[in-house]
Amino acid sequence: MTARSHLPQRILIYGVYGAGKSTLALELSRRLGLPWQPVDELTWEPGWKEVPMPVQRDRIAAVCRKKSWILDGAYKDWMDIPLASADLVIGLDFARGLTLRRLLRRTARLVSTGEVICNGNRETLGSVLSSESIILWHFASFGRKRRRMRGWAVHSPGPQVLLFSTPAELDSWLDTLSPVSPVRPPR
Template identity: 55%
Template sequence: MQRIVVYGVTGAGKSTLAAAIGARTGLPYHPVDDLTWEPGWVEVPVAVQRERIAAVCAGDRWVIDSAYQSWIDIASARADLIVGLDLPRWRCLARLLRRTLSRVVTRAPICNGNTESLREVFTRDSIVLQQFRSYPRKKARMRAWVTDPSMPPVVLLRTPAAVRDWLATM
């Protein structure tokens, strides 16, 4: 497997797993948020996102840590494998809250130098609300991919232990 998409809901651990796959296999890891957000939390226009993702996916070796609906067709057409993190909502939400609060306190820069703030947690664009809105759709999408012959092979991992065990086989 030389081209891998790690997919899941917000807070599932996509970036962590994609980075670990890259480190374990030597595949270049491309954090998708760096391709889709500019400084100041300016969202990159979809057409530019598609160009950036197409450039990454044109390569022979890569790992990406998500697949947005607006360009999943590009990534899935080139992927050798999709790893779906099909974890329970409570676990993803707990991870998301812990990660977000840690970033708020430490002001750790993410995706092109952006930082998270407590104020943003309580807006209608909140990453926490995004998790609630997207969870059912992303779960259903992952599960449908398993039986879709037009998709590359899909591995669904449902527990942290399953993630660790699968990663050990890489």
């Protein structure tokens, strides 16, 4: 996939919380010149109010109708939409210890800095300690997401699937891609 004309134009990045989906989406956007659409911007309103699922599906479908895009995740209730139009699925199948350490480090930073995540939302100590904590979601979804990615790697749901089990494998693949002009993510 080094020839520019053969590079994917519609990429879904999939993995557990803390795997680095958004970081990879930003890097791929920079290297490939493709627009990155952060999924959280489409699925969460201010005050951490979840967008109703029919609206989420409409928003994701609108993105997926475009000629090119990068999505940094997929929820099970609308995963069928990007899978139907993606050229490439990148699975970040990293070890639980690595992803949990990354998630804890990121969450601690976000809580301490008050950095906005999406649509004015911020992580707080209260949100981290709640029953809706992203850390609890990590534990609840890790096995399911891992099985799903590994299943796709064996029997693709349509698009090509690249499964990376270590950051070093991912970095080696990224090194094969030549950067193009920088693209800024929507904010």
